[in-house]
Amino acid sequence: MNKKRLPHMYWSFVPLCLLLIVASGASAVPAKTENEYQVINTGIQGGGCWYDDSHFIVVQGHQPAPGREFEVDGLYYLDPHRPKDLRRIDLAPLEPSLQRQIRDVSCQEETILFHILIADGTRNQIYTLKIGQPPVLLAEKPKGFVVPRAVNIKNQYVLGFSGVLKARGVEHSATPEAAKVDCPFAYLRSPYRVVCLRHDPGRKLTWLAGNTFLTQYLWDETIRVGQEGAYKWVPNPEPPLKRADGTEVKLGFFLRDLENRILREIPLRQDDYRYDTIHLKVDPQGEYLYCPCWKAGDHGEKRYTVGGRICRVRLDGRNHRWEEVVSVQQSPRDPFSLQDLDINSQGDVVMIERGHRLLATLWMYHPQSGMVDKLLQVRFPDELGGPQVSPNGRWVTAGRQGGQLVLIERKGVRP
Numbered sequence: 001m002n003k004k005r006l007p008h009m010y011w012s013f014v015p016l017c018l019l020l021i022v023a024s025g026a027s028a029v030p031a032k033t034e035n036e037y038q039v040i041n042t043g044i045q046g047g048g049c050w051y052d053d054s055h056f057i058v059v060q061g062h063q064p065a066p067g068r069e070f071e072v073d074g075l076y077y078l079d080p081h082r083p084k085d086l087r088r089i090d091l092a093p094l095e096p097s098l099q100r101q102i103r104d105v106s107c108q109e110e111t112i113l114f115h116i117l118i119a120d121g122t123r124n125q126i127y128t129l130k131i132g133q134p135p136v137l138l139a140e141k142p143k144g145f146v147v148p149r150a151v152n153i154k155n156q157y158v159l160g161f162s163g164v165l166k167a168r169g170v171e172h173s174a175t176p177e178a179a180k181v182d183c184p185f186a187y188l189r190s191p192y193r194v195v196c197l198r199h200d201p202g203r204k205l206t207w208l209a210g211n212t213f214l215t216q217y218l219w220d221e222t223i224r225v226g227q228e229g230a231y232k233w234v235p236n237p238e239p240p241l242k243r244a245d246g247t248e249v250k251l252g253f254f255l256r257d258l259e260n261r262i263l264r265e266i267p268l269r270q271d272d273y274r275y276d277t278i279h280l281k282v283d284p285q286g287e288y289l290y291c292p293c294w295k296a297g298d299h300g301e302k303r304y305t306v307g308g309r310i311c312r313v314r315l316d317g318r319n320h321r322w323e324e325v326v327s328v329q330q331s332p333r334d335p336f337s338l339q340d341l342d343i344n345s346q347g348d349v350v351m352i353e354r355g356h357r358l359l360a361t362l363w364m365y366h367p368q369s370g371m372v373d374k375l376l377q378v379r380f381p382d383e384l385g386g387p388q389v390s391p392n393g394r395w396v397t398a399g400r401q402g403g404q405l406v407l408i409e410r411k412g413v414r415p
Contacts, residue, residue, distance in 0.1 A: 036411040037375055040083045044405040049107035050344075053392045054079055055131060057112055058086065058405065059105050072102040075112070077131060080395045083407050094127070094135055106148045108284075113138070113148035123186060126151060126158075140187040152208050156192050157258070158185075159206065159213060161199035171198050171260035197260040202241060209286030209315045212257050214266070216277070217241055219250040253277065255315055263317035270322050272296035276307050281341040288312045290349065292338040293324065299335050308336025310349055310365070326365045328353065328372055338363075340387055348393040350375075352384050360384040362398055362408075375408050376400075 048057040061072040075089045089112075091099050104115040112129040123142050127135040139146050139158055150159045160183030165173065173179035173196040180188070183196035201223060205216040219240040222233045240248040243265070253266040266289065268275050276292040283290065292307035299306075308329030314320040326349070329336040337355035347367040354360050358380040365372045378384055378400060387398045396408040 037373070038409045038411055039376055040407040040409065042078065042083050042086075042405045042407055044078070044086060045403050046405060047386045047388075047397070047399050047403070048105060049112075050388055050390045050395075050397075051077065051107050051112060051131065052110050053390050053394065054081070056080065056388070056390075056395070056397055056407075057089075057105065057107060059102070061100075071100045074099065075102070075105065075114070075129075078405075078407070080390070080407055080409065089129070089131065091129075091135055104148050108148075108151070109153045111153055113151060113153075115147050128153070136189070137187065138189050138192065139185055142184060142186045146185075149206075149208070151192075152210070155211055157195045158188065158192060159208065159258075160194055160196050161203070162196055163199045165196070165198040166200070172196065172258075195258045197258075201236075201238070207280070207282045207289075209255070209282050209289075212255055212263065212286070212315060212317065214280075214282065214289060214315065215254050215256060217249060217252045217254060219248075251277075253280075255317060257317070264319060266313060267322070273311065273322060273324070274307075275311060275322065276338075279339050279341055281343055282315065283343045283347070284345045287315060288343075289315055290325070290341055290343055292341070292351075293322070295332070298329070298332045306335075306337035306355060308334060308338060308353070308355065310338065310341070310351065325349065325367075326372055328363055328365075329355075340385060342387050342389050344389045344391050344393060346391070346393060348389050350387040350389045350396050350398075352387060352398075362387060362396070364389070364396060366393065376406065 044058060046058045046060045048059050051057050056078045058076045058078055059072060060074055060076060061070055063070050075091065076086045077089060078086055098116055101116045102114045103117060106113050113126060115124060115126055117124045123140055124145060125137060126139045126146055126148060128138050129135045138151065146158060162182045164182055165171065173182045176193050179194040179196035183194050185194060188194060202217045202219050203215050204218045207214040220236055223236045224231050224233055226232055240250050242248055255263045255266065257263055268277060272295050273293050279292055281290045290310060290312045293309045293311035294307035295309065298308065309327045310325045311322045312325050313322045328338060335355040336353055338351045338353050340352040342350050349365040351363050352360060353363060360378050360383055361374060362376040362384055363372055364375055375396060376384065382401055385399045387396060389396050394410045398406050400406050
């Protein structure tokens with residue numbers, strides 16, 4: 001495997017040499033290490049998430065016919081120590097007809113979450129699941145959607161949005177009891193609570209981050225109006241969001257608390273750096289926002305708006321600056337485009353690079369050793385996607401060749 005050596009130094013924005021890694025509070029240069037990796041083609045079709053270091057959850061299913069919706073055959077787990085032994089998870093007493101409607105499978109706090117949309121569309125449900133235990137209904141909504149990414153298991157809340165609050169001119173429901181009415185749930189398991197906030201058309205995406213959340217705001221020049229299938233596009237009657245200084249925001253990222261108050265705006269530019277707002281990722285603790293970034297002068301005269309570096313910023317409501325985590329490009333003129341990030345709780349980052357024509361490369365950064373390793377490289381028409389890193393950083397999964405699951409093991413570190 002190709003290895004790249006990174007010096008260990010204070011967080012700062014300085015001219016970067018080959019694979020400069022910037023790390024906080026350390027002055028000693030670590031001893032050079034070399035990692036060994038084993039790439040295992042599991043033969044499994046499908047992806048999923050890491051439940052813990054010994055269980056990777058795999059969703060398997062099929063499309064009954066062209067144009068028909070995907071149906072889940074079941075949830076399985078893969079023990080990375082036995083990569084050819086895929087084991088089915090017992091979902092009883094959930095009926096098989098409901099199991100086929102499983103969607104949006106994710107993992108949080110050693111818990112599996114999945115969404116089921118009832119066939120008649122009258123309600124949808126979220127279940128939680130511990131391996132070896134039956135699934136448990138967490139929430140049921142009579143209309144609208146509730147999805148796993150709106151659930152925070154550690155802090156025990158479900159985030160919802162309602163248009164009725166806008167009509168009242170308030171940002172959030174006043175009490176937990178009022179929240180259940182404003183964002184109606186047919187069922188919510190105790191001790192979870194509903195956090196019901198005002199719905200604004202400009203809010204496009206949200207990422208939960210502990211007791212805060214990050215939201216993308218995008219002002220549309222035209223909006224769709226109408227009912228019962230008769231829609232038309234009209235000019236947006238609402239003006240763009242304004243900052244405290246009166247300037248308008250047509251695209252921005254804001255950190256908000258659970259009362260919908262803006263804590264801070266995340267800058268999209270800082271000094272000579274720019275940040276990729278497409279491939280954003282919040283770490284499992286909700287402490288940092290990571291994304292690819294690039295610096296003025298990168299990629300020579302081609303002026304690409306893609307990054308061969310990874311940057312992060314703290315999500316705690318304070319005015320922290322972005323900091324560069326790692327540079328993977330071999331030189332500022334190297335046309336790197338890092339995408340598809342995943343981060344575990346100890347700060348290991350896996351990422352796919354597609355900047356070089358006809359090549360896709362899977363990289364991994366280890367903050368403890370200050371190393372970046374090339375795990376796997378494929379040539380067109382082969383492809384890589386959906387990398388996931390285990391909590392301890394020993395295992396990485398990715399999809400290739402149209403969804404075949406690849407397991408990569410970090411065999412160890414040797415001096």
